[in-house]
Amino acid sequence: MAVAEPLTAMLDSAPETEPWPYIPELLEQPVPRFTSYPPATHFQDGVGDEQYRSALEAIAPGTPISLYLHIPYCNKICYYCGCNTGAANRKTRLDAYLGALEKEIELVGGILGGRAKVKHIAFGGGSPNAIEPVQFVRLVDRLSTIFSAANPEISVELDPRNFSLEWALALSACNVRRVSLGVQTFAPHVQRAIGRIQPFAMIEECVASLKMRGISTINFDLMYGLPQQSLADLEETVETAIGLHPSRAALFGYAHLPDMIPRQRKIDSSLLPDTRLRFEQAQAGFRLFTAAGYEAVGFDHFALPEDALNIAHKNGHMRRNFQGFTDDDCNILLGFGASAISQFPGLIVQNEKHAARYRSLASAGKPAAAKCIEKPEQSRRIGAIIERLLCDHQAVLPAIFRSRLSAAPLNKLIRQRLVSWDGKRLAIPDHGRHYSRQIAAALTELLKDAPTGDDRTLLPG
Ligand code: SF4
Structure with missing residues (x-):
């Protein structure tokens, strides 16, 4: 050439x-998305148990690690969602899943034998608050008992539609310091088009309730490129979000892939913004957040100057893992639950994606790894x-x-x-x-x- x-x-x-x-x-x-290299599409199927065990056994005493727990259930499923999640409509299914999760925690904890030091614990999904607050408290307690976890930083993704006073109390009791709220858009007609109705007052109340209990590190996930979303809708959403003063926000572009994600077929593709409008929406988000004093971090995050993500960004310590941009600088992340990913410097392992298959493996005390890739x-x-x-x-x-x-x-x-x-x-x-x-x-x-x-x-x- x-x-x-x-x-x-x-x-x-x-x-x-x-x-x-x-x-x-x-x-x-x-x-x-470049949340790993090689990307998840390169993982090899049907392997991972032995590699995961060897990687766990090789962890030296005192090594800082992070934990990630995946709750693949939501009370209401949004049309646009590309996450590995299903309806939380049967209590017995959730209880069985949590039982399996505890078994996996015990299995991995037994191999580790308390050698590593847990610095961060992240709950994601799905919606971690699809389970009961008391079940969340029990999970945190199990993690603290089984792993060496003295005062870890705990973060939780929350669906505001399923938030409650009990949840605020549970988070506070577990010393959760950081939460991420799925906000996406404040425009009612766009909320209807994506199957996620959550009025402004609901988000406002959720934020106030969290702050009242000392949880002030709050992230908003927002989206552009949504059906029926105009430039003015996006601008109004960002301005409203800024008015609630989150410490950080992410502005993601909606990826419409109805052939791969069947639930997205509920979205009328003729109502989606075109390339030009998506570009203008992303640019408007950047302009509004930075004008309001937020620093642009990575390529789709905004953080207040005092936020830990911004400080990590300034110091060159920010990382990117399966949860996106993070100030968590541990080199080892252990994932628990269906589809959860564990990362080591030379290995990535992913658990069985299908929640029912994961449940039967983990509840039988078997390793749940389903695919992996070793990194030369x-x-x-x-x-x-x-x-x-x-x-x-x-x-x-x-x-x-x-x-x-x-x-x-x-x-x-x-x-x-x-x-x-x-x-x-x-x-x-x-x-x-x-x-x-x-x-x-x-x-x-x-x-x-x-x-x-x-x-x-x-x-x-
Ligand atoms: S609450 Fe979040 S994880 Fe659950 S369906 Fe909606 S977008 Fe997906």
């Missing part, structure tokens, strides 16, 4: 005040570069990879001034951040077949 001029000649970074360029062919390109050194290096690029908006490339950057399509992205290259470092300017995943996709395409070289040539120089 032709390279017209050395890339080092294209170094000059664009001024940070440039407007976002609108490049529809890039915006319409499907790209991974080269994958780890590429994964580390992608993580730094997405979190810090820049990454130094080891010498062995540098010659590959002259190839399309990264070369084209550099010419479009979405990313710059100075011979050692790739950097994404503010106006290119919206294209971060497209840049990461182009980079991984170039690096995946790079020669491994010896260790000296792989060192950043």
Whole structure:
């Protein structure tokens, strides 16, 4: 392929005040979420138990770790949802699931034997508050008893539609410090179109109740690209959200994949915003949050200056894992529950996705791993570069990879001034951040077949 001029000649970074360029062919390109490298689509089926056990046994005493617990149930299923979740309409099914979860916790805890130190515990789903508050308290208690967990930071995703005073009390009793609320949109007609009715007063009350109990680190998940959502709807939602003063917010683009996610067929695709409007909505969210004093973090998060995510971002410690951008810097994450993912520096393991199959495995005291991928050194290096690029908006490339950057399509992205290259470092300017995943996709395409070289040539120089 032709390279017209050395890339080092294209170094000059664009001024940070440039407007976002609108490049529809890039915006319409499907790209991974890059919550892991290699991505989940590369995991191998039917393996993982032995690899998971070996990785657990290799954890050295005192190693800091994080835990993730997946509750794959919701009281009401939203049409747009791409999560692994089902209806929480049968108490016996939820009770059986929690019993299986406790068995898995005991199994893994037994292998670990108290060696690791639990720093963070995250509850996600689904909706963790689809279970009873007392069941949540019991789960936290089991984790604290079985693992070495002295005052871990606990975070919980919450569905405001199922929030209650009892939940506020349970969270406070468990010393939960951080919650994430699924808000998505405040526009009533958009809420109807996505099957998620939650009036403003419900969110307001939820926030007040949490703050009254000392839980002030609150994230809002918001969405653009929703059916019947106009630019004004998006702007009003963001302004209303800012008025409730969350410490951080994420603004995700809705991905309409009805062939893969049958529940999305309830959404009329003719009512979805087009590429241009989606772009304008994302840009408006960025403009409104940053004008209100939030810092843009990663490519879709906003955080107040004092928020831990923003501080981690500023210090270059922010990470990206299966939960998205995080200030959790543990290198080991153990996942529990159906579809939960465990991450080690050299291994990723995913549990059985199907909740009923997971229940029968875990409740019988069997390992629940269903797929995994081992990460050779080269994958780890590429994964580390992608993580730094997405979190810090820049990454130094080891010498062995540098010659590959002259190839399309990264070369084209550099010419479009979405990313710059100075011979050692790739950097994404503010106006290119919206294209971060497209840049990461182009980079991984170039690096995946790079020669491994010896260790000296792989060192950043
Ligand atoms: S509450 Fe969240 S996890 Fe549950 S269906 Fe709605 S979007 Fe999905």
